[in-house]
Amino acid sequence: MPETIIDYVKTELRTFEEHPFHEVDSLVLSQFSYIHLGNLIAPLSGGAVKKPLTLQQLYRAECFPHYFANQPDALRNRKLLAACAASPRFRDIGIAYYEQDFDEAREKQFCAMTFFLGADTSYLAFRGTDSTLVGWKEDFNMAFLTPVPSQEAALHYTLAVAKLVRGRLMLGGHSKGGNLAVYTAMMCPPRLQIRICAIYSHDGPGFRDNVFSSDGYLRICDRIHKTLPQSSLVGMLLEHQENYTIVESTGVGILQHNPYSWIVRGGAFVRLETLTSGADYLNRTLSEWLCGLDNEQREQFVDALYSVISATDLTSFIELRDNWQTELATLVENMKTMDDATRHILHETLRSLMHMAVKNLPAQVQKEQKNHKKTRKRSNRKRGILDGQTQN
DSSP states (O other), X not given: OOBOHHHHHHHOOOOTTTSOOOHHHHHHHHHHTTSOOTTTSOBGGGOOOSSOEETXXXXXXXXXXXXXXXXXXXXXXXXXXXXXXHOTTTTTOEEEEEEEEEETTTTEEEEEEEEEOSSSEEEEEEOOOOSBHHHHHHHHHTTTOSSOHHHHHHHXXXXXXXXXXXXEEEXXXXXXXXXXXXXXXXXXXXXXXXXXXXXXXXXXXXXXGGGGGSHHHHHHGGGEEEEEETTOXXXXXXXXXXXXXXXXXXXXXXXXXXGGGBOEETTEEOEESSOOHHHHHHHHHHHHHHHTSOHHHHHHHHHHHHHHHHTTTOOBHHHHHHTHHHHHHHHHHHHHHSOHHHHHHHHHHHXXXXXXXXXXXXXXXXXHHHHHHHHHHHHXXXXXXXXHHHHO
């Protein structure tokens, strides 16, 4: 059975002194940041913390209802907490400076926390998109707006924490959290960028193309570690120039975005050479489609789509999942009753997306045929070698 980050935490018993911190550790802490720790962890506003709580001390049954409330992966997050609390690699990690801000009016969903890996190294984890509609709306806003409120909050958080801790800093996160980590690192002043030794983006979306020519990005780009599942969609959104590692996943399609689907073996991610051809086709189509829309068109489309969903009175995708038959019927009715201008925006924008998908389809078919021929040739050569060995 494929191993997950939970299995990794259970079996990797070496401390960070014995085996240095790496990308799997980063994904563990990035996923840990989805646990609701408010009212227990020292807030950023409280100033310097002399003795932070450890991950082992967080394992409190009376806190579980709050920790895992309204989480699509509550059971596995609970198992991750248990594994970390028992692990000699993770249990003594301190945690402090918990900051959370959810503002529906500003379309902002932000959370960050700091892990102390030793006397001179801190890992700042930024929570990714949660199950709230506002959280996903902020992600979509990145297509036409920089910075979004969470990016501003992440920079403010990092500047504040940097004044309270000494030594090296690492920044990281999953999904939107990975984007926040990269954004923050490139926007920090040069004197602080020197302290940042690594930036981890686990299937985090990219940026608008002007970002990659900025001086701030060029100063830190060699320290970015980006990991993507083999059928990545979220991590390939918008423009991206970071080098990335492709990780094998047990998930299907968009479900590969879930870190618990990423396969770990021998203490490291199982790596692949390329994204799947289907992911390549979809990402290329979405990228070309977005490039064909100006900022105003992008904003109008995102707002129109959100207006349809938010009219259902849903607050999270968990509610949609649990009542999908009723809510989908409501969505259909909302689309029928929307005003003409909104309907036109949705129709024309989606029509341009379909046009781009059809345009790219012939090239995708040719690519699939070439890949099939290569695979068949390799299979025939392998079969020939085995037949020759058998005859000998």
